Amino acid sequence: MYIGQAAxxxxxxxxxxxxxxxxxxxxxxxxxxxxxxxxQRDVELLRLIKQAQALGFRLSELTEAMNSTDVVAxxxxxxxxxxxxxxxxxxxxAALETQMAHLDAYAERIDRCLExxxxxxxxxI
Amino acid sequence: MYIGQAAxxxxxxxxxxxxxxxxxxxxxxxxxxxxxxxxQRDVELLRLIKQAQALGFRLSELTEAMNSTDVVAxxxxxxxxxxxxxxxxxxxxAALETQMAHLDAYAERIDRCLExxxxxxxxxI
DNA sequence: CTTGACTCTCCCCTTAAGGGGAGGCTTTAG
DNA sequence: CTAAAGCCTCCCCTTAAGGGGAGAGTCAAG
Numbered sequence: 001m002y003i004g005q006a007a008x009x010x011x012x013x014x015x016x017x018x019x020x021x022x023x024x025x026x027x028x029x030x031x032x033x034x035x036x037x038x039x040q041r042d043v044e045l046l047r048l049i050k051q052a053q054a055l056g057f058r059l060s061e062l063t064e065a066m067n068s069t070d071v072v073a074x075x076x077x078x079x080x081x082x083x084x085x086x087x088x089x090x091x092x093x094a095a096l097e098t099q100m101a102h103l104d105a106y107a108e109r110i111d112r113c114l115e116x117x118x119x120x121x122x123x124x125i
Numbered sequence: 126m127y128i129g130q131a132a133x134x135x136x137x138x139x140x141x142x143x144x145x146x147x148x149x150x151x152x153x154x155x156x157x158x159x160x161x162x163x164x165q166r167d168v169e170l171l172r173l174i175k176q177a178q179a180l181g182f183r184l185s186e187l188t189e190a191m192n193s194t195d196v197v198a199x200x201x202x203x204x205x206x207x208x209x210x211x212x213x214x215x216x217x218x219a220a221l222e223t224q225m226a227h228l229d230a231y232a233e234r235i236d237r238c239l240e241x242x243x244x245x246x247x248x249x250i
Numbered sequence: 251c252t253t254g255a256c257t258c259t260c261c262c263c264t265t266a267a268g269g270g271g272a273g274g275c276t277t278t279a280g
Numbered sequence: 281c282t283a284a285a286g287c288c289t290c291c292c293c294t295t296a297a298g299g300g301g302a303g304a305g306t307c308a309a310g
Contacts, residue, residue, distance in 0.1 A: 004257080034306080035307090036257085055227055056227075060295095060296085106207060127286075128287070139286095160277090161287085
């Protein structure tokens, strides 16, 4: 099938597919003349990419995996990818919590200042 | 003082200051000829912007506040800004937790699949 | 044979917060 | 007076994931 049909089948867009190819996510895409031709397996790969995106992966994270082994055939790779992602996500959440704590501390300082003087212009800067 | 000295005093850069001005964060900046001239109060404003960034605010969030009232003189505005930010941060954290849960569920599905067949190529796509 | 639907490549646009640098004034110190 | 340092505006570059569209080629049906 051609790119438009593949896009419809995978629930993505023509532009996105071309983009994935340009990033090396699809490996070598076969052609008939100048037209890209996709197999059912390609469509499955496109769906997998969509899944991965929904799980919060970025395309660059997938590119590495594509180059190392066959993702569709080897779930252990996907499993590993998820574990890596989970680690990063945990770090990100910790960072947000730290930020929230800073925010709270700052708010409290302001509150204390305002308590003493409603128009305080403090050393908070 | 000129822009370079102001940048040094506020712990930022010349480029950044010009950028803030272009975003309307500094209000009208006075000039001597073509050179920008900054007061001590401007430097304090620059420091405040830096603080706000460290707290996770984006410049666009500050722009609104700048246009509504004098941030340096009115801490209630800053307080309000922080509360808004906290709300958004809480939502962001919740989103990350949801994402983590999805990730876990997907990982578990893969684990179950691999348990039955080490080379499983499942309906997980 | 022509029209309309698809496809091709190529280029610019989007957010955030500036960084790098070109080319050209201005100011200050020696 | 001259040279260095500092300043000016203007333009392009960066990340991520494509979107929009131009201009041109291709394919099937009527």
